Amino acid sequence: MHQIAIIGAGGHARECLETARAMGLEVVCLFDDDRMLWDTEVLGAPVRTGGLDAVSDLDRNTALVIGVGDNARRRDIAGRFEGRSFATLVHPFAWVSPSAELAEGAVVHPGAVVQAEARIGRHAILNTSASASHGVVIGDFAHIAVGARLAGIVTVGQGALVGAGVAARPGARIGDWATVGAGAAVIGDVADGVTAYGEGRARPR
Ligand SMILES: CC(C)(COP(=O)(O)OP(=O)(O)OC[C@H]1O[C@@H](n2cnc3c(N)ncnc32)[C@H](O)[C@@H]1OP(=O)(O)O)[C@@H](O)C(=O)NCCC(=O)NCCS
Structure with missing residues (x-):
């Protein structure tokens, strides 16, 4: 073992x-x-x-x-700990498309789905029941929290936190080290480093 x-x-x-x-x-x-x-x-x-x-x-x-x-x-x-080897974890109750790419150290928890040609960065987290649809790109160290749903070709920058239950519409861009508050809808772009949230549309604060 x-x-x-x-x-x-x-x-x-x-x-x-x-x-x-x-x-x-x-x-x-x-x-x-x-x-x-x-x-x-x-x-x-x-x-x-x-x-x-x-x-x-x-x-x-x-x-x-x-x-x-x-x-x-x-x-x-x-x-x-650069130079050490890091495991990539995929729970057996998650689904990762054979055409998707998971970088070293990425973690995919139960119920998560990674669709065709999605790319998940180093040490990124796809948490319980989160989903990344076709062509989604998730940067290194990002966290897609429980139940968040990223539609096709959404990009999430390095270190970004996409909060629990967020829904991001196709092609939306969430910047590096940005935060999207739990439950919000991302229908445009969230700039680098910005925290955006609110009932309904996520607005910068
Ligand atoms: C958006 C967020 C970053 C704001 O955090 P914060 O700056 O500490 O904000 P506060 O908790 O002080 O709340 C400030 C105000 O925004 C409201 N608010 C906070 N988060 C909100 C959200 N997600 N949606 C709508 N309103 C929110 C609060 O009710 C409060 O309103 P008030 O001033 O009228 O009382 C945080 O609430 C959040 O949603 N983080 C994501 C958490 C998450 O999903 N983690 C992953 C777990 S797997």
Whole structure:
């Protein structure tokens, strides 16, 4: 059985752990800088003492998964551990088109759908029941939250957070490090770094 280790021991780490196990992977341990968590267990897997510094003691054949929901923090951790191998996770109850591309470290949770010729960036998250339709491009470190729906050829920039239940119309562009609030409709573009939300149409704030 292939082995992985997870960086982070919070909510998203738990989801990554269960997605990994559903794929038949063994989660050997988790790493977290919160000392309160050292030597505890998360869903039966040990949290190592020593925090992220202890990753250097891990067998290099064990792939890592960054189980941290914060996009900027995921980017920083990926930079810190450049050169290590990262697993790409796809839950068996997700569907990924054979013509789609998932980059290293991307995570696709249960119920998610990745359609024809979509491209999902490094360490991006497609969360529970999120969907990316044909030709969608999702940048590195972006997070498509639970139940968000991206219609055909939507582009989502690096590090963007597309909130729970968002609906983005075909061809919409969500910029780098932008945030779209939960439940909003994206019917135009959201510029880089902008937070847009509201009932109905997402408007910049
Ligand atoms: C949009 C968002 C970023 C705003 O966060 P914030 O700046 O902390 O905003 P606040 O919670 O202080 O709310 C400010 C106002 O906007 C309203 N508001 C907040 N989020 C909203 C949303 N998604 N839709 C409509 N109104 C919203 C609040 O009710 C509040 O209104 P008020 O001033 O009349 O009381 C955040 O609410 C959000 O939706 N984040 C996405 C979360 C998510 O889906 N995570 C992924 C989980 S898998």
